[in-house]
Amino acid sequence: MNSMPDVTDPFAGERLKESPFHPRQAALNLRDAWSSWNGYKFADYYYDEEYEYFCIRNSCATYDICPMQKYILSGPDAEAMLNRMVTRDITKLKENRVTYVCWCTDEGRLIDDGTIFKLGADRFLLTCGSPSLAWLRKSAFGFNQLHITDMSDDIAALSLQGPTSCEVLKKMGLQGIENLKPFCISHFPFAGSEDTPLMVSRTGFTGDLGYELWISPDLALEFWDALYRAGENYGIQPYGESATNMARLEAGFIMPGMEFNEALKTIHFQYDQTPFELSLDWLVDFKKPHFNGRNALLKERDQGAEYTLVKLDIEGNKPAEESFLYADEDCSKEIGYVTSAMWSPVVKANIALAMVKTSALKSTIWAEIYYSKELRHHSKVAKCTLQKKPFWAPERARATPPAAF
């Protein structure tokens, strides 16, 4: 954990915070490949991004989600406040369930996405990628029986993802974990004591079988050791940002700074996105009489979004990173741009997420791909095929109980 800032350090306060799992992660970060997330020192990768990616898909791997923002909203008004803020109807959310949500400005532009955990009738945990307290406070105005606590530094969390993840938790002694269904929450006594609960949710950002594990920061290292002991023969390995990005793209999940620009941080007019543009229509529940941005979104639903986020299967094997998209092979009519692209090892396809003008979706889409081969630059034009379903959605991600190993 962090010690008091060194008063002799002229950069005290500027230095990155260390996650409660840092000592163990630092020991395993063979490449010292650190970047940062929300002020925390954060691994891009530990050893090799592709290796870590394959651990997610073939064994299991842990991702430090301590830097993720976590807010507890409690009180009789908590549900009403959240229900007005997000586009989904969370009055339908049952206790000990998790739901994926997004929230918008009055103008219907996406501020952020995240998950809501219903911990009790009047108690919710909201998690998201960026600090959101200012917007939560604005959203809370007028809801007096509500308490918001920023728990970001007070809950340690690890995401354990991959086919052997359930087995590892079983080995750790989490009885009945195999019966936990996707988007459900369960609590287990950690280290044999009810006083030190471990919360487990069957959630994640990889599209695979996986769990997120929530525990008090002071138990973080003890918990890590127990988990890694249990996972020893199941290929457990920490993974960083790079492998996350590969896995989430295969699953078709959007990423801030890639697919969308957070509305509250957007300067240029409409350089942010709406849920419709991001193909998050299914998150917008117009049966709900009121939620923030409803009028603007209703208008957009009726008029149609200018752009639509699509999944592309691109011919060849050159990732279409930062490519422009065209309606013709001559690249004369520009219709969009790629937001994320990769060669997917598990699907064995050249995949991408892309923003395409809705009006151009019916025609053939061509990507102009730039790539380099041993320092020489090349370009090619590749045909793209729209793909409706996620590139990667294995049966095991939903199977309950998951296969034993």
Add this chain to the structure above:
Amino acid sequence: MQTYDNIIIGGGHNGLICATYLAQKGQSVLLLEATDGLGGLATTREFYPGFRAPVAHSLSHFSETVVEQLNLLKHGYTPSSEVLDTIGLNLNGEHVVVSGEHISGVNKADQQTYADYLVLLKRFAKMLKPFWLKTMPRIGDNSFPDLMTFGQLGLKLRLLGKKDMGEFMRVATLPARDLMDENFDNDILKAVLSWDGLIGSKMAPRSPNATVLNMLYRMSGKHHGAHSLPEGGIQNLISALHNAALDAGVTVKTGALVKRIVIKGSSSGLAATGVELADGTLISSARVVSSADPKQTFLNLVGANNLEIGFTNRINRLRCDGYVAKLHLALDGAPKFTGLKNPNGRMIIAPKLDAIEFAFDDAKYGEYSKSPVMEIIIPSMVDNLLAPKGQQVLSAHVMYVPHKLKGGWTDEARQNLYQRLIDTLESYAPGIRQQIIHGEILTPADLEQTYHLTGGHWHHAELSMDQMLMMRPTYEAAQYSTPIPGLYLCGAGSHPGGGLMGGPGHNAAKEIIGAKKEL
């Protein structure tokens, strides 16, 4: 359950005016007033047995269009052809008297400058006048009527000629102090001429903002900004408005406090469908039109849960703290102001611009002024029903008295303020202390309580550039309609704003009638 086309919340003059226009179009209208009297701040109420006064004690810019269109003369309105002199009181009795286009008590140069000054201001006021009775264009909307309004404003500005147009642009947001120093020498004159641009606002002579625009707004009346009182006082106007409303078929209920606006939600969204009264009665209507202030309407009656987050926070950030207190004195005879034959004008105690400025300085840090400035009239001299025979009522607007007093409005604080006001009056009208039968002070906090008026602000929301025109009270609610279908605004918190003017009520009714036609 009975259903109306319109429920109007609030029986102030704007509520009455809006109700009457709608009823004249054949719509059914129920007007609900929380207090027992009509007129809002212009209600004439008994503050001591036999002595009565309204908070709003004179007229300066009541809309002639409204008088004409609602046939108020037929309904008993008797506007005065005479204007009240504005008298800048001087301790030594050498007062400055502004009497229409003439002034006395100042040097020749000031007199001459005043004539030119008035000509220019009247030109500006005339140019702006049509826009007070127009719905302001929506920001970012390019509909034809909106573009027309912009075009007209541009054209009117251009028609002033190059020099005057430039001059208008220069002075419109000038601090009053700059405009006065540039034109006049006499300290009292400067203070008196600034007064109407400042009163009711959290602004002082050195505040740049909308002081000059406010002066021009008040100059839109019949007498170009000079104050007057109808025969029978303010009550005469309110009675005429009441009669006009009844004649048009408006159902008027007083003592009916609205607890909330009923918002129904369905898969087609939210809509205002009626109101619930404090006693639990539910009344339904196709439209709810609120003349209550925007904070009261949106935050208390509608509720944040029914509004958008950004919008709610903009409403919450509206500046609505009142800075004017009201003093009512029951006197056993006419007060004798040093050097004044007859106190039948509008008397201002503000010996110089800095007197106003310093009074403001105290208030902006949460204290009432050490040396308060005030505007006094003796309304019982025009309306003898206000006081028993031979006795008089003194009515004074006192600046600057903060809504939120440091330490709160305790009995002691009120008593101290009252004594300070009487001391001030005593120095201008020696002996007045002995004439007092009874006195009351209404702080902005009292006005808030009595009249259900957020912050006790005269104009419901500060009349400043950021809260005026198409920003009043805030964008998305500045065209009388609101983000909630079926809910409209018609009070002083909407364009053109406050004072006994009638613009918001008139404009809102026009919007509602227009919107109905489009359906």
